[in-house]
Every structure is written in C-alpha cells, then in structure tokens.
Amino acid sequence: MSGPGELSIITRGLNLYYGAFQALSDISVGIRRGLITSMIGPSGCGKTTLLRCFNRVNERYDYVRTTGEIIVLGRNIYDPDVSLIELRKSVGMVFQRPNPLPVSVYENVVFGLRIHSDRSALKRADLDVAVEKALTEVGLWKDLRDRLKVKATTLQLEQQQKLCIARLLPLKPEVILMDEPCSALDVEGTRGIEELMFELKGRYTIVIVTHNMAQARRASDESIFMLMGKLVEHAPTEDLFLNPKNPKTLEYIEGRYG
Amino acid sequence: MSAVPLTPGGAAAERRPTRSTLSLLGERVIEALIKLSGVSAVIFVVAIFFFIFREAAPVLWSKDFHILEFLFSTEWYPTSVSNVRYGTLALTVGTLSVTAVAIVLAVPFGLGAAIFVSEFCSPKLKETLKIVIELLAAIPSVVWGFVGLTVMSKIIVTLTGTAVGVNLLNGGVILALMSVPIIVSIGEDALRAVPDSYREAAVALGATRWQTVYRVLLPAAKNGLLAAVLLGVGRAVGETMAVLMATGHAVHIPDGLLNSVRTLTANVAAELGEAPAGSSHYRVLFLTGVLLFWITMVVNVAADLVVRGIRRK
Numbered sequence: 001m002s003g004p005g006e007l008s009i010i011t012r013g014l015n016l017y018y019g020a021f022q023a024l025s026d027i028s029v030g031i032r033r034g035l036i037t038s039m040i041g042p043s044g045c046g047k048t049t050l051l052r053c054f055n056r057v058n059e060r061y062d063y064v065r066t067t068g069e070i071i072v073l074g075r076n077i078y079d080p081d082v083s084l085i086e087l088r089k090s091v092g093m094v095f096q097r098p099n100p101l102p103v104s105v106y107e108n109v110v111f112g113l114r115i116h117s118d119r120s121a122l123k124r125a126d127l128d129v130a131v132e133k134a135l136t137e138v139g140l141w142k143d144l145r146d147r148l149k150v151k152a153t154t155l156q157l158e159q160q161q162k163l164c165i166a167r168l169l170p171l172k173p174e175v176i177l178m179d180e181p182c183s184a185l186d187v188e189g190t191r192g193i194e195e196l197m198f199e200l201k202g203r204y205t206i207v208i209v210t211h212n213m214a215q216a217r218r219a220s221d222e223s224i225f226m227l228m229g230k231l232v233e234h235a236p237t238e239d240l241f242l243n244p245k246n247p248k249t250l251e252y253i254e255g256r257y258g
Numbered sequence: 259m260s261a262v263p264l265t266p267g268g269a270a271a272e273r274r275p276t277r278s279t280l281s282l283l284g285e286r287v288i289e290a291l292i293k294l295s296g297v298s299a300v301i302f303v304v305a306i307f308f309f310i311f312r313e314a315a316p317v318l319w320s321k322d323f324h325i326l327e328f329l330f331s332t333e334w335y336p337t338s339v340s341n342v343r344y345g346t347l348a349l350t351v352g353t354l355s356v357t358a359v360a361i362v363l364a365v366p367f368g369l370g371a372a373i374f375v376s377e378f379c380s381p382k383l384k385e386t387l388k389i390v391i392e393l394l395a396a397i398p399s400v401v402w403g404f405v406g407l408t409v410m411s412k413i414i415v416t417l418t419g420t421a422v423g424v425n426l427l428n429g430g431v432i433l434a435l436m437s438v439p440i441i442v443s444i445g446e447d448a449l450r451a452v453p454d455s456y457r458e459a460a461v462a463l464g465a466t467r468w469q470t471v472y473r474v475l476l477p478a479a480k481n482g483l484l485a486a487v488l489l490g491v492g493r494a495v496g497e498t499m500a501v502l503m504a505t506g507h508a509v510h511i512p513d514g515l516l517n518s519v520r521t522l523t524a525n526v527a528a529e530l531g532e533a534p535a536g537s538s539h540y541r542v543l544f545l546t547g548v549l550l551f552w553i554t555m556v557v558n559v560a561a562d563l564v565v566r567g568i569r570r571k
Binding site (some may be wrong): 055057060084085086087088089092093095097099100101102103111112114115116164167168171 | 453455456457458459460461462463464465466469473474477478
C-alpha cells in the first residue's frame with residue numbers, strides 16, 4: 001500500500017447498521033487518488049452501501065447507524081464541524097439509473113452552482129462558461145450545444161448519464177462515486193461511459209460499484225471484492241483477477257456463485 | 259375471431275370446449291356494462307345541463323327579462339310587485355370575491371402543509387396528520403356553516419370591531435378551511451409521486467431540504483399541485499350551505515373584506531323554495547344555475563389549458 005498522501009478515501013473499522021441488520025462490518029480500506037477503483041461482489045454484499053457512506057448520502061434514512069472512521073481528503077467526515085454540503089460538493093455521485101432533474105440540460109449543469117452560491121454572485125456569462133466546460137469535458141457539447149433548453153429527461157439514456165456526470169463538474173469535485181452507472185445502458189452506452197471514465201481519470205478519483213466483472217476488469221486500476229458486508233480482497237485489478245489471494249475471490253470471479 | 263355462438267352446442271362451441279356459451283355471453287354483458295358506466299358521466303353532464311336549461315329557457319323570451327340586465331345589473335328584486343328586476347352581477351361578484359379570499363388563504367396553507375407532510379415530518383407524525391386532515395375533509399358543509407355563524411363571526415367582531423361578523427371575510431375563511439384538506443391530500447399525493455431519484459440527485463449535490471423542495475420537487479410536481487389547487491377552488495366556487503350561513507347574504511358588491519355578500523349558490527338555495535314553480539323568478543334561479551355551470555366550465559377548461567401548456571414545456 002502506498003502512503004496516506006496518495007489516498008483520497010480511507011476508512012478505519014467502519015461498521016454500518018440498517019436498524020438491527022449489520023450491512024458493513026469492520027471495513028478498513030484506502031482508495032488511491034486519481035485512479036479508478038471498482039467494487040465488486042454479489043448482490044447484498046454491501047458494496048453500494050459502502051459507496052454511499054463516502055458522501056454520507058446513506059443518512060437520508062434515519063434508521064442507518066454508522067460507527068468507525070471515514071477520512072475523505074484528509075478529514076474525518078463524521079467530525080461535527082464537517083459540513084455535509086462541502087463534503088457533497090467535493091464527493092459527487094452518479095446513480096444506477098440516470099437521474100437528470102426534470103429541467104433543461106442547461107439548468108441541470110448549473111444546478112450545483114445555483115444551490116451553492118448567492119444569486120447575485122452568479123453571472124449569466126459565468127454560467128454559460130461553466131456549462132460549456134462541463135459538457136465539453138464529458139463529450140456532450142457537440143451534440144447538445146444547440147439543445148441546451150431541451151428537457152434533460154428527454155435525452156437518450158447514455159446522454160442522460162453523461163449529463164449526470166457533467167453536473168458534478170462545476171462544483172470541482174475530487175472524488176466521483178458511481179453506483180452501477182452502466183446497468184441501465186446498452187453496449188454502446190456502456191462503452192461511452194467507460195471511455196469517459198478514462199478521460200476523467202487522473203483529475204478525479206473514481207470509485208465504481210459494478211455487477212459486471214468484465215467491466216471491473218477492463219475499466220479499473222484497483223478492485224475491491226466484498227462479501228457479506230466484509231472486505232475480502234483489495235488489490236490492483238490485474239492481480240485480483242489473475243492471482244486472487246483469497247479462495248472466495250477466486251470462486252466468485254470464476255462465477256461459481258453470485 | 260369467429261362469431262360467438264348463441265345457441266348451446268353450436269359448432270363454434272364444440273371447437274372451443276373450454277369456454278361455455280354462458281361465460282362468453284357474460285363477458286359481453288360485463289364489457290357492455292363497463293362501457294356504459296364509462297359514457298354515463300358524459301350522459302349525466304349533458305342531461306343535467308339540458309334539464310336545468312329547459313327549466314330556465316322560457317324566461318329568456320319573457321318581457322320582464324333582459325339578458326344584459328341579468329348579467330350586468332346589480333339590482334336583484336325578484337319579488338317586487340311594481341318593478342321586477344333580475345340582476346345577478348352582485349351575486350357573481352359575491353361568488354368570485356369569496357372564492358378569491360378563500361384561494362388567497364387556502365393555497366399557501368394547503369401547499370405548505372402538503373410540503374411539510376410529504377417532505378419534512380417524521381413518518382409517525384405524517385400518519386397522524388394525514389388522518390386528521392382527512393377527518394377535516396369529511397366535515398359536512400352545514401357544520402362549517404355553524405362554525406362560521408357562531409365561532410368565526412364572534413372572532414371577527416372581536417378582532418376588527420365591525421358590527422356584523424357574517425361577511426366576505428368569514429365566508430372566505432370558512433371556504434379556505436374547507437378547501438385546505440383537499441389541497442393538502444392531493445398536493446401530498448403529487449409530491450409523493452415525484453421519483454425518489456430526483457431527491458437523491460439533489461441531496462448528493464449538496465442541496466438542503468428546502469433547496470430540494472423548491473428547486474426540484476415543486477417544478478417536478480407542478481401539474482399535480484395545480485390540480486390540487488383547482489380542485490380546492492372548485493369546492494370553493496360550488497359550495498353553498500356554508501357560504502349561505504357565513505357571508506351575511508346581502509345583495510351588494512363588496513367594497514371591503516368586512517362587507518356582507520351573497521353568492522350565486524346561496525341565492526338559489528335560499529330562494530328556490532319560495533319561488534312558485536314555473537314563475538319568472540323560478541326560471542331566473544335556474545338560469546343562475548346555468549351561469550354557475552358556465553363559470554365552473556370556464557375555470558376547468560382554463561385549468562386544462564394551463565396544465566397542457568406546462569406539460570408542453
């Protein structure tokens with residue numbers, strides 16, 4: 001493992017309970033800055049739950065209880081003086097089903113800026129620049145430059161998902177969490193998102209939860225295998241798939257269960 | 259599909275032994291019944307309009323009656339011996355003003371309560387509130403009339419020092435109280451129908467609860483919320499008994515909140531029993547019904563156009 005300076009997210013002894021059910025037990029993991037880390041494992045293994053801890057979006061439900069430490073960008077996010085709003089600005093999230101808001105493409109991209117700045121601080125010209133920059137970064141600008149007023153929910157699914165990534169960018173996040181971002185997309189759409197992930201890699205730390213082992217294998221630098229709420233193995237993707245240390249990992253990647 | 263056999267043991271029935279003639283016939287009967295109940299709404303509306311208009315129509319050609327006077331005069335003297343005048347403008351204004359007061363009071367409270375129930379309160383409180391709100395909707399209008407006549411009128415006299423407590427304000431408040439439960443329960447349904455993924459998207463971007471509500475949920479649910487408001491308004495326009503008791507029943511264009519007014523509905527309810535069947539007065543009251551019918555239709559059509567306009571955006 002590398003030094004803490006290169007880690008974007010560190011958890012220590014993380015436990016999470018949904019009511020009485022323990023969904024994560026004793027997770028200690030370090031996620032490296034600027035790389036793509038995938039989390040794999042069978043349904044219900046806790047990979048999505050773990051992902052949703054990193055921006056504390058789990059706390060929307062009041063029966064969730066978390067113990068342990070999560071350090072994102074050098075700060076324990078459970079410290080009382082940590083602002084949830086700042087945390088969620090620097091840790092963006094992309095969901096399983098593309099969920100653009102039911103407003104225009106333009107308004108989707110500037111949504112983050114609008115909710116995080118005073119109305120007077122937002123100049124139309126700055127917003128325009130932010131929209132062009134974000135859409136260019138995700139490769140949508142050419143297709144959508146003349147359709148910025150179109151309702152975002154009418155776009156193709158792939159474009160919707162890219163838009164969901166684009167709307168994170170004006171907030172200058174450090175980490176992008178992706179919860180099975182391709183599961184609603186076809187082969188072309190999946191390829192589009194994966195290519196975009198490679199584009200974004202380096203500037204952002206990307207954590208992706210996926211059901212698709214082939215996707216983890218071709219699209220990530222490091223992989224984490226989880227089972228029954230526990231972290232089984234965390235290794236560079238190539239090692240995890242070619243020389244898994246844990247027999248359970250081997251059985252899973254060979255498809256004996258899952 | 260082949261023809262349905264009408265006689266048992268027909269050739270078609272033999273080819274399809276699993277379905278008896280009786281069950282096929284039963285299916286047709288049920289289909290016809292469902293179709294009938296589907297079109298019955300249209301039939302009823304047309305029939306109601308027809309019968310009301312039939313009662314009203316003869317007066318249109320009577321020499322006591324002028325349609326312009328009926329619509330635009332404030333003089334309502336239906337029982338005058340020497341000079342009968344049937345002007346409903348004051349009544350129309352009464353209906354519109356009471357409705358306006360009710361909307362001004364009910365919409366913010368109703369939508370606010372709907373937002374609170376759907377987005378801000380704990381599940382336990384939510385259940386309790388919903389039950390109480392539904393109870394509120396079930397109170398008969400005559401009981402609301404009592405409340406207006408006794409409780410509200412005293413409150414208004416004490417607070418404003420006016421001489422008469424049954425007036426425009428009283429009627430508006432009572433109608434608002436009657437409309438709020440409708441606005442809340444339909445508005446809450448509309449907000450609940452907004453997919454949770456929108457809330458999640460906003461929260462993950464760091465939006466506060468209130469930002470989520472007014473930037474995401476209100477735009478997403480605007481059709482449903484508009485429907486909630488319009489159903490509330492519909493109740494206010496058509497309500498009779500409560501406004502009859504709470505508004506003071508004076509034929510007069512109000513120049514302030516504390517004036518007594520009379521509404522079209524209350525006027526019909528109060529006078530129809532006294533008007534001799536077939537008389538001009540009787541027919542004019544039916545014509546008032548036709549006028550009300552048009553007012554509600556205009557409101558509904560306008561609402562429909564607005565909703566469609568929003569949807570197209």
